[in-house]
Every structure is written in structure tokens, then in C-alpha cells.
Amino acid sequence: MAALLEIRGLSAGLQGRRSVTQVVSNVDLDVQSGEILGVVGESGCGKSTLATAIMRLLTPPQVLQSGTMTMNLKDGSAYELLRLSPRALRELRWRHLSYIPQGSMNSLNPVLRVGRQMTDTLIQHGLSQAEAHERSVAALQLVNLEPRLLESYPHELSGGMRQRVIIAAAVSMRPALIVADELTTALDVVTQRQILQELTNIRDELGATIILITHDMGVVAQIADRVAVMYAGKIAELGAVNGIFEAPLHPYSQGLIGSIPRESGQRIVGLPGEAPSPWNYPTGCRFHPRCPKVFDPCSEYEPGLRTQGSGRWAACHLYDAEVVSDA
Amino acid sequence: MRDLLLVENLTQVFGGRNQTVAVDDVSFRIPAEPTIVNLVGESGSGKSTIARIILGLLRPTAGRVLYDGTDILTPDRGWNRIFRSEVQAVFQDPYSVYNPVYKAERVLKLVIRKFGLAKNKSEARVMMEEALRAVDLRPEEVLDRHPHQLSGGQRQRLMLARVYLMRPRLIIADEPVSMIDAGMRASFLNILLDFRDTHGISTLFITHDLSTAMYLGGEIIVLYQGRIMEQGETRGVMQAPQHPYAQLLISSIPTPDPRRRWEEDLSTGPLAEIELSAAMERDRCLFADRCPQVMEKCWGARPTLGPLEADAAVADSRQVACYLY
Ligand SMILES: Nc1ncnc2c1ncn2[C@@H]1O[C@H](COP(=O)(O)OP(=O)(O)OP(=O)(O)O)[C@@H](O)[C@H]1O
Ligand SMILES: Nc1ncnc2c1ncn2[C@@H]1O[C@H](COP(=O)(O)OP(=O)(O)OP(=O)(O)O)[C@@H](O)[C@H]1O
Ligand code: SF4
Ligand code: SF4
Ligand SMILES: [Mg+2]
Ligand SMILES: [Mg+2]
Numbered sequence: 001m002a003a004l005l006e007i008r009g010l011s012a013g014l015q016g017r018r019s020v021t022q023v024v025s026n027v028d029l030d031v032q033s034g035e036i037l038g039v040v041g042e043s044g045c046g047k048s049t050l051a052t053a054i055m056r057l058l059t060p061p062q063v064l065q066s067g068t069m070t071m072n073l074k075d076g077s078a079y080e081l082l083r084l085s086p087r088a089l090r091e092l093r094w095r096h097l098s099y100i101p102q103g104s105m106n107s108l109n110p111v112l113r114v115g116r117q118m119t120d121t122l123i124q125h126g127l128s129q130a131e132a133h134e135r136s137v138a139a140l141q142l143v144n145l146e147p148r149l150l151e152s153y154p155h156e157l158s159g160g161m162r163q164r165v166i167i168a169a170a171v172s173m174r175p176a177l178i179v180a181d182e183l184t185t186a187l188d189v190v191t192q193r194q195i196l197q198e199l200t201n202i203r204d205e206l207g208a209t210i211i212l213i214t215h216d217m218g219v220v221a222q223i224a225d226r227v228a229v230m231y232a233g234k235i236a237e238l239g240a241v242n243g244i245f246e247a248p249l250h251p252y253s254q255g256l257i258g259s260i261p262r263e264s265g266q267r268i269v270g271l272p273g274e275a276p277s278p279w280n281y282p283t284g285c286r287f288h289p290r291c292p293k294v295f296d297p298c299s300e301y302e303p304g305l306r307t308q309g310s311g312r313w314a315a316c317h318l319y320d321a322e323v324v325s326d327a
Numbered sequence: 328m329r330d331l332l333l334v335e336n337l338t339q340v341f342g343g344r345n346q347t348v349a350v351d352d353v354s355f356r357i358p359a360e361p362t363i364v365n366l367v368g369e370s371g372s373g374k375s376t377i378a379r380i381i382l383g384l385l386r387p388t389a390g391r392v393l394y395d396g397t398d399i400l401t402p403d404r405g406w407n408r409i410f411r412s413e414v415q416a417v418f419q420d421p422y423s424v425y426n427p428v429y430k431a432e433r434v435l436k437l438v439i440r441k442f443g444l445a446k447n448k449s450e451a452r453v454m455m456e457e458a459l460r461a462v463d464l465r466p467e468e469v470l471d472r473h474p475h476q477l478s479g480g481q482r483q484r485l486m487l488a489r490v491y492l493m494r495p496r497l498i499i500a501d502e503p504v505s506m507i508d509a510g511m512r513a514s515f516l517n518i519l520l521d522f523r524d525t526h527g528i529s530t531l532f533i534t535h536d537l538s539t540a541m542y543l544g545g546e547i548i549v550l551y552q553g554r555i556m557e558q559g560e561t562r563g564v565m566q567a568p569q570h571p572y573a574q575l576l577i578s579s580i581p582t583p584d585p586r587r588r589w590e591e592d593l594s595t596g597p598l599a600e601i602e603l604s605a606a607m608e609r610d611r612c613l614f615a616d617r618c619p620q621v622m623e624k625c626w627g628a629r630p631t632l633g634p635l636e637a638d639a640a641v642a643d644s645r646q647v648a649c650y651l652y
Contacts, residue, residue, distance in 0.1 A: 042508040043479070159370065188369030188535055193579040194593045201592075217509065218538065218581030222588050241585040259513045260583045261542030267520070268542075270513030274478055 002072040003030035004177060004209050005054070010067030012053040014278065020063055023049045023278045025233045027067070028305055031177070033074070036203060036210045038224030038241070040217060040256070042275045046233040047213045048102055051179050054211070055099045056081060056089060071096070073176060094125055098175035102182045102213075105163045108154040115150030118169050139168035142205065143198050160191035167199070174206050181213040196223050217260050221245055226311075229253045232276055232286035235305055239312035249314040251293045285317065293318060329396045331497060331529055332357040332381065337390035339376050339553075348609060349376040350387070351553035354632075357497065361527045363519065365540035365561060367576075368550030374533045378501045381531070382416055394497075412442055415495040417486050419502040431477070431485055432470040435459075438492050458488040462518050480511035487518055491526075498522070498530040504539055516542055537580045541565050546644075549573045552613045555632055559645035569635060569647045572614045612649065625650055 007029040013022040024046040031037055039047050052058050054069065069081040071092070079092055093099075101107075109117055115136060122132035137147045143164040154162055163183065170178060183199070184192040200223050203210055214220060220227055220241065227244045229237045229252065237250040248254045252271075259270040273290040276282060282289050288298040297317050305315040339350040350373040357364050366374050379385040381392050383399050392399045394410055401407070429437075435455045438444070445451035456466045462484040474482055483503060490498060498519070504512045516539060522528040534540055540547055540561060547561040549570065557570040568574045578589070612618070612625040632648040 042510060186370075189537065189579040189581070190369065190575055190593075192581070193589060196581075197589065197592050215508065216581065218583045221583045221585045222581045224585075245583065245585050256509060257583070259510050261513065261516070261538050262583070263541065267517060268513045270517075271510030274480065274511065275508070 002078075004033040004072060005029075005031040006068075006070040006072070007031070007054070008068045010050075010053060010069065011065040012049055012058060013063055013065055015061040015063050020065065021278045022065065022281075023062075023233050024053060025281075027235055029228060029235065029238070031209060031211060032226075033176075033209055034203065034207055035225045036200070036212055036223055038220035038227045039211060039213045039230060040215060040220055040227060041230035042256075043215060044277060045230045045275055046278075047215075047230055048181055049233075050230070051099070051181050051211065051213055052101075054081075055093070055097060055179060057099065071177075095173060096176040098170040098173070098178045100166055100170050100178065100180040100183060102185075104166050105159060105186065108162060108165065110154055112153075113150065114152050114154065114157070114165050118150065118165070118172065121169070122172060135172045136168070139172040140165075142171060142202050143168050143195075158191075160187055160195065163187060163191075163195060164198070167195070167202075171202055171206065171208070175208060177209045177211070178202075179211045179213070183212065183214070184219065185214070185216070192219070193222075199223065217256065229256065232281050233278060234286060234315060235313070236287065236316070237312070237314045238305070239308075239310075243310070243312055249308060249312065249319060250287075250316045251291045251318070252287045255290075255292075285315075328359040330356045330393070331359050331395060332531070333393040333396075334377070334381065335391050335393070337377065337380060337392070338388045339373070339380065339385070340388045348553050349373045350380070351609065352390070353377065353550075353553070353555055354390075355548055355555070355558065357529055357531060361523045361529050363523055363530045363532055363543045363545035365543060365545060365547045366531060366533045366550065367535065367537055367540050367547060369535060369576075371552075372550040373553040374535075374550060375501055378416070378499050378531070378533055382414065382499055383410070412493055413496045415490045415493060415498050417483075417490060417498055417500040417503045419505055427474055429473070430470065431472055431474070434474075434485065435470075435489060435492060438489050442493060444492060454492060455488075458491045459485075461491050461521075462487045463514050464488060480507045480515070483507055483515060484518070487515070491522070494526065495528060498528060499533075500530055501533045502535070503532075504534070505536065512539065513542075519543065537565070537577065538583075549576065554613060554629075555646070555648060556614065557645070557647045557649075558632075563645065569645065569652065570614075570649045571618045571620055571651070575617075620651060622650060 007027055010027040011022055012024045013020040027050060041047055049062065053064060058064055071079045071081055073096065084092060118136040119132035122135060123129060136150060140147055140149060145164050184195050196219065202208060212224060224241050226239060227241050228235050231252045237244065237253045244253060245257060248257050255271040259268055261268065271290060284299040284301055285303050288294045303315045303317045303320055305313050308314050308319055333356045335354050337350050337353045341347040341349055368374055380387045397406060399410060436451060439451045439454060445454055459466045459469065464481065464484050469477060469481060469485060477485065504515055507515060519530050532543055544561050547564050548558040549556045551572050557564060557568060557573040564573065565577060568577045610628060612630050615621050615625040630648045630650050632646050635645050635647055635652050
């Protein structure tokens with residue numbers, strides 16, 4: 001079966017005065033229908049840029065540079081997201097895509113009741129007042145909120161409740177794909193756990209596909225089916241969650257997983273150095289200045305994302321038969 | 328030996344129409360021997376308020392803080408000067424405390440001058456370089472930069488270099504790593520461990536991230552709505568929390584192991600409905616409305632924090648505020 005979303009060669013950057021600085025480079029990624037795909041990486045590695053590019057919501061100075069993205073819906077229809085007219089795109093986004101941006105918990109309008117904010121958009125898109133209300137109530141139930149919450153103002157709600165309202169609004173149209181950026185970052189662990197469990201239930205009930213962007217490896221380990229590890233604008237490694245955590249291939253994934261604090265009294269070293277910013281991505285493998293396993297070809301040749309069998313992909317010369325034998 | 332820090336019956340009520348009891352009769356100690364004490368709790372549980380009181384930035388509604396046996400609000404100027412050099416704060420994003428036009432070098436020089444740490448320029452230079460190396464920064468990379476030219480992690484470590492220069496006895500660190508990436512977080516935490524082990528510097532580490540508290544070890548204090556629910560050795564509490572809130576909190580840590588996922592689904596069923604009057608009433612166990620083991624008397628009066636009954640399994644210095652024990 002075709003993947004829900006097939007991303008090929010996607011690059012996006014920032015328009016400067018004279019040139020474009022590439023932020024996300026040449027991403028190839030299949031998002032499978034019904035999966036929760038975790039996208040992890042350090043701050044500034046391009047996670048949010050990738051998410052907004054997928055939703056086609058880049059705003060200047062961000063620019064899309066190249067690539068194709070095909071969306072294959074369950075009814076057999078397929079859309080080339082980067083070729084759609086603005087109007088067709090709006091329609092598709094409204095029906096099938098849902099985006100929960102980073103920090104959206106604080107984006108509710110403080111002077112409007114929650115109910116109004118949820119139903120307004122639905123009504124704008126042609127639903128009757130009654131239908132809109134019904135959908136909003138159903139959506140609130142998915143996140144365990146009482147329907148009477150529709151009468152509240154945002155400031156009357158806790159952070160966790162506001163985040164649930166945002167999720168409810170995002171799923172009220174029963175989208176095929178939900179892209180959630182740092183959904184639980186600002187919340188305490190108990191609320192985070194409840195919301196992540198609700199998200200998993202939503203996936204099960206609606207059959208939705210979820211791309212969950214986070215820098216928290218624990219969150220990914222708890223709810224993702226697959227993981228994409230990003231480093232400096234590129235996918236370093238991709239695979240099933242168990243495999244990535246138990247036997248990461250890419251030295252960066254190894255460092256990331258190795259720097260998770262686990263037990264008291266057991267020192268970990270962490271990753272040396274810092275992630276580069278788009279203005280000074282290193283040549284060759286972008287991880288080479290920090291890589292403990294760096295060797296000859298790394299500073300010169302950029303490794304491509306290659307299959308390593310069993311659904312695992314890695315972009316590292318260590319797993320590149322030709323380069324290794326040449327070296 | 329006298330405790331380094333003794334917090335006694337601290338209470339902080341913020342006024343206004345809706346009174347907030349941010350800190351509610353909190354007592355704890357940091358012993359004289361170098362230790363790390365973790366103060367954990369969800370957002371709004373009163374962690375930063377306690378930190379501000381300890382630093383003397385906020386006068387508590389009730390209770391007092393003794394540093395090395397003396398009330399920190401003592402009017403003695405000489406003593407205050409010592410207190411201000413021996414107790415240092417490290418906040419979430421030190422960006423705001425740096426003057427943006429000062430280069431890193433200036434930030435460090437000012438401290439050296441203010442506290443008269445060096446006899447001359449070359450000695451100051453040597454001290455600065457040593458301090459930067461102690462926090463894994465390369466002097467040549469940072470000295471000549473303005474704060475905005477440093478990454479969050481670098482700024483945070485520059486703050487520690489500043490602290491290192493002063494050789495305090497106690498660091499009050501309020502969410503110092505929440506803005507730093509996983510990779511660099513470990514190195515920051517290791518610096519605090521080294522400070523303790525090689526320089527005898529204690530830390531009160533405030534965080535809502537339990538995995539960093541676990542990594543630091545030492546002691547842990549679990550706050551909930553301004554009250555201490557449980558305290559004891561970090562390792563012991565993490566492995567076998569006794570208070571129902573501590574149990575819920577610790578079981579909700581997203582363990583970075585996909586084969587050990589959360590078992591119980593907390594998301595089923597609507598959220599508990601709480602009558603506002605009951606929620607505002609504080610003469611009870613504050614966790615009663617969420618506690619799976621709640622009993623009649625939990626609603627009647629506040630459970631006091633006390634040692635566990637002789638239970639060999641958790642024979643550490645454990646204290647719990649719950650009627651189950
Ligand atoms: N609108 C913009 N203007 C300027 N720089 C930008 C803009 N958007 C992104 N960038 C830069 O592009 C890089 C990638 O940013 P992005 O927000 O995608 O990272 P991220 O992985 O989501 O980080 P975080 O974990 O901090 O959210 C960063 O260096 C960022 O500073
Ligand atoms: N100056 C103030 N005036 C009124 N209320 C305050 C003030 N400072 C704090 N509060 C309230 O006191 C309570 C405790 O706040 P505090 O900042 O100590 O929590 P915290 O545990 O540090 O939370 P976080 O993890 O979000 O930093 C909160 O309800 C907060 O709204
Ligand atoms: S390609 Fe080379 S530098 Fe890059 S991760 Fe692999 S071994 Fe390290
Ligand atoms: S005192 Fe009662 S309500 Fe509070 S934690 Fe203990 S059992 Fe639960
Ligand atoms: Mg982001
Ligand atoms: Mg705080």
C-alpha cells in the first residue's frame with residue numbers, strides 16, 4: 001500500500017538579502033497510514049521548518065526550495081501537495097490535514113469563549129451552527145473535556161486544558177494527518193502523559209496518522225511507532241522505535257540516546273560540542289566535527305540516507321559499502 | 328555541624344482578590360556537607376517562590392530561612408555581603424541577566440573586580456580561563472562574544488563559570504537546563520556534580536524534569552500546591568515512592584525505553600469534577616481530589632509530614648505527608 005505521505009527531496013530555506021540559506025535539506029520520508037512518527041533532534045535542527053513545509057505553511061523569509069510531496073488518501077485519491085492551487089490546498093488542508101504549531105496553547109483568543117473559537121472555523125467552512133456544536137462536543141470528548149468547557153474563557157483553563165482544547169479543535173474535522181509540534185513541552189509530566197495517551201487513543205479511534213515533533217526522547221519512546229532523527233536539517237536515521245533505541249546506527253543517534261540521564265551515580269558524557277546553525281552547516285557529513293567515529297570521507301562527501309534493511313535508514317559513511325571499501 | 332541552609336515553616340501567600348497560597352508551611356534543610364537537593368513539582372507548585380525567598384528577593388508571609396545559622400534577613404551589612412558571595416543563583420535563561428553590550432570577558436571581569444578576587448590583570452586572566460575550562464567552554468571561543476552570539480547552552484555555562492569564580496558554598500539553580508538540549512544537558516549536570524565533589528559546592532536544584540533530578544541523585548523534595556508531599560534520598564524515592572502523588576508523578580516520567588511503556592491509561596474517563604469550594608479549601612490533603620486511595624479523613628485535615636513507620640524497605644530519611652502511613 002502506498003504511504004499516506006511520500007516526501008521526496010524536500011528542501012526549505014531562509015531568504016536572505018542575496019541568497020537563500022538552506023535549513024532543511026533534501027528530506028526523503030514516507031509517512032505510513034495510521035502510524036505515529038516521532039521527529040526528534042536538537043533545537044534549531046529544522047524540525048519546525050520541516051513541519052511547516054509539509055503543511056505548506058512556510059512564511060517569509062522561509063522559502064520552499066525543491067521537492068515533491070504526494071498524499072495518498074484512503075479513498076484512492078492522490079494529491080501532489082506542492083502543485084495544488086492555493087484554493088485546492090486550502091480545501092485539502094481543511095478536510096484532511098491538521099497542524100498544531102509549537103506554542104499554540106497560548107494562541108487562543110483571550111476574549112472569546114472556547115466554544116466560539118472552536119465553532120467559528122467550522123461554520124466558516126459551511127457547517128451549520130448545530131453541526132459545528134455537535135462536532136466540537138465530540139472532539140472535546142476525545143480529549144476528556146466536559147462539553148460545558150465550551151462556555152469558558154481561555155484564562156479560566158489550566159495549561160493542560162488549553163492544550164486539550166487546541167487538540168480538540170485540530171481533530172474536529174477528523175483529519176487523516178495531524179502534525180503536532182512540541183505538543184506537551186510546556187506541561188508537567190502527569191498532564192503530558194494524559195495528553196499523549198489521549199493522542200494515541202485519537203489515532204486508534206479516528207485512524208489518523210500523526211507526526212509528533214519533539215526534542216524529548218522519552219516522549220518518543222513512549223508513544224511513537226517509528227522515529228526520524230534529524231541533525232542539521234537532514235534526516236540522520238529513520239526506523240522502528242525499538243530498533244532505534246536499542247541499536248542506533250548513526251553516531252548522532254547513538255550520542256543522543258547515550259546522553260539521556262537514566263540512573264543516579266552513573267555518569268554520562270553527552271554529545272561534545274554543539275549543533276551548527278544553517279549559516280554554518282559543515283561540509284560533507286554535517287555531523288563530522290562532533291562525530292566520535294569520523295573518518296576520511298566524512299568531511300568531504302555528504303552521506304545519503306540509505307536503507308539498512310528491516311525498515312531502517314541511515315545517512316552515514318560507516319554503513320556505506322562503497323565509501324568504506326574505497327577508504 | 329550547623330546546617331548550611333535551614334528553611335523553617337515557610338509560607339508565602341500572594342494577595343489580591345484571589346489569594347494564592349504559593350508556599351504552605353515548608354521546612355527542609357541542606358546539610359553542611361556538600362550535597363545536591365532537588366526540589367521538584369509541577370508548574371505553580373511554588374518552586375521558584377521558595378528560591379526567591381531563600382535568595383532574599385522576597386520576604387515570606389511567615390517562616391524564616393537560616394543560612395549557616397543566621398537569619399538571612401539579618402540587617403548586618405557585613406554578613407549580607409558574605410551571604411551574597413556564598414549563595415549564587417543560576418536561572419533558566421541567563422540571557423536576561425547579562426547586559427547585552429558586555430562581552431563575556433567583561434561579565435567575568437566584573438565579578439573578579441567586585442569581589443576583589445585577583446591581584447592583577449594577568450592573575451584575573453588566568454582565573455577567567457580556568458573558570459571557563461571548568462565549565463567546558465573554550466576561552467578563545469567565548470571571551471570575545473556578546474551574550475546573543477552564544478548559544479543557550481553556552482550562556483548557561485558562562486553563568487556557571489561566573490559562579491565558579493566566586494566559589495560559593497551554595498548554588499540555587501532554578502530550571503537551569505530546561506532550555507538546553509539533551510546533548511549539552513549532561514555536561515551541565517556533570518559540572519554541578521564536579522562542583523560538589525571537588526569544590527564542596529552544594530546545589531538546590533529546582534526542576535520539573537524528574538529525569539535530571541534522578542541523574543543528580545542526592546536528596547529530593549516533592550512539592551504539590553505549595554506543600555511537601557514526600558522527601559528523602561533521590562534514588563530511594565525514585566525507586567519506591569510512597570506518597571500517591573509522588574507515585575503518580577514518577578510513574579508518568581516518559582521513560583526513554585520503548586519496551587517499558589506506560590501501562591495504565593490515565594486518559595480514560597472524564598477528568599474529575601471538583602467543586603470549586605472544596606478545591607479552594609486547604610484544610611485537607613490537597614491531593615485528595617485526584618488520589619486513587621483517598622479516604623474520608625483525607626478531606627478533614629492536613630496530613631503532617633512525618634517519617635515512615637519502621638519499614639525496612641525504605642529505611643532512608645524518608646518523610647511523607649499522607650494518612651496511609
Ligand atoms: N522565520 C525565521 N527567521 C529566521 N530564522 C529562522 C526562521 N525560522 C527558522 N529559522 C532558523 O532555522 C533553523 C531551524 O529552525 P526550526 O524552528 O525549524 O528548528 P527546530 O528544530 O524546530 O528547533 P526547536 O527545537 O528549537 O523548536 C534555526 O536556526 C532557526 O533559527
Ligand atoms: N508575584 C506573584 N504574585 C501573585 N502570585 C504569584 C506571584 N509569584 C508566584 N505566584 C503564584 O504562586 C504560585 C507558585 O508560583 P511559582 O512560580 O513559585 O511556581 P513554580 O513551581 O516555580 O512553577 P513553574 O514550574 O511554572 O516555574 C503560582 O500559583 C503563581 O501563580
Ligand atoms: S558519516 Fe562520518 S562523520 Fe558522519 S556520522 Fe558517519 S562516521 Fe560520523
Ligand atoms: S492523605 Fe489521603 S488523599 Fe492524600 S495522598 Fe494520602 S491517601 Fe491520598
Ligand atoms: Mg521547533
Ligand atoms: Mg518556577
